[in-house]
Amino acid sequence: MNNVKKSESSAGKPETKNKHMILGAVLGNNFGSHPAAWRMPHADLGSYTNIDAIVKQARSAERGGMQFLFLPERLFLQGDLSKAPPLFNIDPIITLSAVAQATEKIGLMGTASTSFTEPYLLARQFKALDVISRGRAGWNAVPSYEPVAFANFGKVPPLRENKYERLHEVVQIVQALWGSWGYEAGRPDPNGMFADPAHIRPIDLQGKHVGARGPLPIPPSEQGQPVIMMPASSGYGLQAAGMYANVVVGMPSTIQESRAIRRALQEAAVQAGRDPEEIKFVVFAGFTVGETKRKALDARRALDDRTDIRGPLSHLGAYLGLREEIALPDAPLTAAQLASVRANPQDARSILAVKLAKAGWSPRDILAHGVFEATPTIVGTAEEAADYLQEWFEAGAADGFVTNFDDFHTGIDEFVDRVVPVLRERGLFLDGYEGKTLRDHLSLPEQYGLDPRIANESTGGAL
Template identity: 40%
Template sequence: MSARELHLNVNLLGGLGAHPGAWRHPGADALSFAGVDRYVEFARIAERGLLDAVFLADSPGLVQDVSVQPPYNGIEPPLILTAIARETERIGLIGTASTTYNEPYNVARRFMALDLISHGRAAWNAVTTYNSSSARNFGGVEPTREQRYRRGNEFVDVVLALWRSWDPDAVVDDTAAGRFADPEKVRPVKHEGEIFSVHGALTLPPSEQGHPVILQAGGGEEGRELAARVADAVFCADVDPESAKAAAADLRSRMPRHGRDPGSVRILPGLETTIAGTEREAIERRDRLNDLADRKAVLQGLGMKLRVDPALLELDRPVPAGLLPPPRPGAHRAVALARGGLTVRDILRRVGLGHLTVVGTPERVADVIQSWFESGAADGFNVMPDVLADGLPAFVDHVVPILRRRGLFRTDYRGTTLREHYGLPVPR
């Protein structure tokens, strides 16, 4: 094994996959977002591959156009992850919950319960939600970015205080003496802040890993500062290794100011995969999925990445050079592809939801993972198969063995908790 350890999560978007055409692919179940069975099935496959965790995104509003695509955010993540916890043994369980449209006590209790049910495998992906569909469900007023992060920072502080309101040895469990817990070691948080007033202790003691791991998925100055302060892992969307290395260095440079070791965070970009036996077969698979997706939605997504009016994009023509924005650091990979003269169709073969996208053989996928990992651009990836039904088994059965042969990925779990998978200490 490498001195560093490669970490791999799988993003179970809607129980379908990352590609917007996944729901129409053979073997997919368009109603999987409204049940737990497919999620459990995919979690078992991921555990077979010894992946670190399954990951569930979420937003408290209907953000998809359901006339052309099922939602990815049906049942709340902790409920799905509880079902997975009962049917698996080792794999980590990462769920998203918004700091904008929740209360700290509810999130703290919900995720600590999941952590206890799973014996220390839970993680909370803390996000500051920004979309109008969610805002309409909570009063209709969209907060500013500054308001979202001010609330988000205090929200996380309250959750952490609640998780730490029981000392690890608070439970005495002395049935003979009739003494269950030491009241001196169960402390109300007594939080009076700008936004929240929370005075009680949590209803639950610590888990085997202390408390859930914290992930953070926001970008920009505010997101990096929040991650530097509290995150154990970061889910990011870098698509270029050099910009990814710069972002990772920036994040880690902030951590000592918060009394944290820069080596104590795991940086995990999203990685969309389309895998087949040959490059040509992978491209053909991607083309079929693009044809199954709603054309208008696909072009709108590409238009946003290019900062070009989607009505001006034609599939089999290059993007007119005069429409493209001037070169700038951190621009989406689609812009570079467009500047290279590729047709819109060819660009769509190579880019996905906004994350790094690899279309090719298992060896090609393993090469990209290895290159990013060994260069320090990433500690691993949140893998996003185009279609979970066959794309996840392809990754587990064909990419993971290559990574193992190269000495990059584990041959067994190091322990039973998510902190052990990530090589993180139990919090004090």
């Protein structure tokens, strides 16, 4: 294997202590994460393909000072269209390019798979987004794993180690391409050169799976190059995140689990020769906020009313350890039922469901608490939402949070108008943006080109 060229690269260190939490907002199909969000009376049925819908959501998040928007992605049609719109956005990079022109400061984090697209195209698209947004772009770099996604590209899923071999090659080539137009090329001089070609050089990298000559025809952005996000993982994925990620996003259910993931990530960073403080760890959390807890629960129940909840109720009965069917979903469990409920000590959702049942909540209200959501969900007042965020943040479980909402039409504004002011009053969240770029927002070190600390075989370089 050949070492990756180290041209135009630099790296520094952020502060070692985070005084303020990071807040991002996950967006998707422009309706919401709840499958019934599109059925609400206030919903615009054309939102899925209406760029104005996501622009409105983005501006709401920016109004609240959130550091970034996050668009996840799957490279196949996901969802039962007879019941709900597709789960994901029609195309993250194209969508964020439009959002870039309608916003001023909020970061733009888009997902793109390393499994299919050639690194030259990935590098060009994300650096173009970075330039037109004036340094606000980020790339969530993920390998694909779903057979249906590979089928859409006429391929079959590779072995896990081969999938990550390609990821290493793609990320290293992309970063090398980002740095191929050097700062030393200068600015256009009407009395001299447009750019000094001596500092715009090919990278000439070829791996087992991908390669590129370069250079990229795009100068540095205001933050140099895009931020890289990766998902929390284990094994090969953890190693990759430790080597390349500026931000890692996870889906832990508890503070203890989150701390364990963060420790593993920090160890992976050290193994890669990096300072663990250079990587921000953020976790998903869902929110439904109301003036009272009852109003927040009713907002979720209004969505549930537009779906068939017989399946979730049956599922809830199993999680509570009940043998009989739940016949009265709007009434608290009877004394006899409460005497028989049993929580699975290995399942946080089961523990929460039993706790809510014993507190006197009805089965419908227990479901409205979001017990079956993939990530922790807070349904209640602004103070309750802020309490949750504060507990995790001050426990060192995360540097910040990627917020998710059942209904994008209303949920983001409710969070911004109710929760963000409470966080600011407690000194947990900044009152506005202190910088202009995504690296500024996340207190990340400068980097241009491939990090020289990983550009060799001793630290896992793939090329």
